[in-house]
Amino acid sequence: MRVTMSDKRDELNEAEGLARPSRRVVLALGAAAASTVVTIRPALAQTAGSVLNCEIPVPAPEAAGSHISADGSLVPAGTQGAFPPAPRPITGEEAKALLNGGPTPAGMDAEAAQAYTNYIRRLQSGMSGFTCYASLQMPR
Amino acid sequence: MAGPTFVADAPDALSHVALESLTAIYHAPSGMTHLLAPPAPQILAALANRPGTAEDVLARIAESFDLETEDAAAAMSARLGELEAAGLVRRA
Numbered sequence: 001m002r003v004t005m006s007d008k009r010d011e012l013n014e015a016e017g018l019a020r021p022s023r024r025v026v027l028a029l030g031a032a033a034a035s036t037v038v039t040i041r042p043a044l045a046q047t048a049g050s051v052l053n054c055e056i057p058v059p060a061p062e063a064a065g066s067h068i069s070a071d072g073s074l075v076p077a078g079t080q081g082a083f084p085p086a087p088r089p090i091t092g093e094e095a096k097a098l099l100n101g102g103p104t105p106a107g108m109d110a111e112a113a114q115a116y117t118n119y120i121r122r123l124q125s126g127m128s129g130f131t132c133y134a135s136l137q138m139p140r
Numbered sequence: 141m142a143g144p145t146f147v148a149d150a151p152d153a154l155s156h157v158a159l160e161s162l163t164a165i166y167h168a169p170s171g172m173t174h175l176l177a178p179p180a181p182q183i184l185a186a187l188a189n190r191p192g193t194a195e196d197v198l199a200r201i202a203e204s205f206d207l208e209t210e211d212a213a214a215a216m217s218a219r220l221g222e223l224e225a226a227g228l229v230r231r232a
Contacts, residue, residue, distance in 0.1 A: 024204070025205050025206070026208050027178060027179050027201065027206065027207055028179070028208040029207055029208065029209035029212060029219065030215055032211070032217070035222060036176060036179065036219060037174055037222040039174045039175075039227075040174065040175065
């Protein structure tokens with residue numbers, strides 16, 4: 001019994017010696033389908049690039065056709081003093097500028113843009129564009 | 141067949157913390173944190189300040205380690221793809 005075990009150990013040592021003369025660390029490269037990188041993304045702490053590239057539709061698609069009153073609430077089309085929907089979604093970068101009292105996005109009327117800004121301020125969780133708006137509030 | 145050349149950010153753009161067999165890496169330029177399992181940290185080290193193709197990376201890692209894989213090229217391509225998706229390496 002003892003002899004067998006010691007023989008076996010010798011065999012193993014010999015095999016190991018032949019296969020790995022330098023006794024180096026084995027590094028498994030993994031299967032092509034395996035995953036070795038997990039990225040931790042706090043819900044709203046996105047990168048500057050993605051925050052500024054997100055878009056806020058005004059109004060949300062589910063309210064398509066509604067006009068936007070000066071205070072940002074949605075009103076039926078044709079309501080006195082209300083503005084038609086934004087011609088295109090407002091980007092995160094534009095929204096950030098608007099919320100800080102910056103310039104009106106290209107191609108938009110200044111007063112309408114103010115109404116759109118108020119609409120954006122009133123966005124709530126679950127509404128299209130809210131995540132974009134919320135991420136603009138995050139400190140970088 | 142030379143594939144794309146990959147570039148990693150300079151090592152000083154990253155903060156490493158070893159967590160037993162995993163490595164947590166904070167990537168300052170993006171502000172994101174990544175958890176890496178081997179061989180991802182070794183691949184990043186092989187690319188640090190030395191851009192290279194998948195073949196170059198394999199050769200560099202093979203200098204220090206015995207590689208265990210069925211298809212080294214496919215595995216390395218997958219690992220580099222993951223690191224690229226995470227923003228830790230990019231194509232030159």
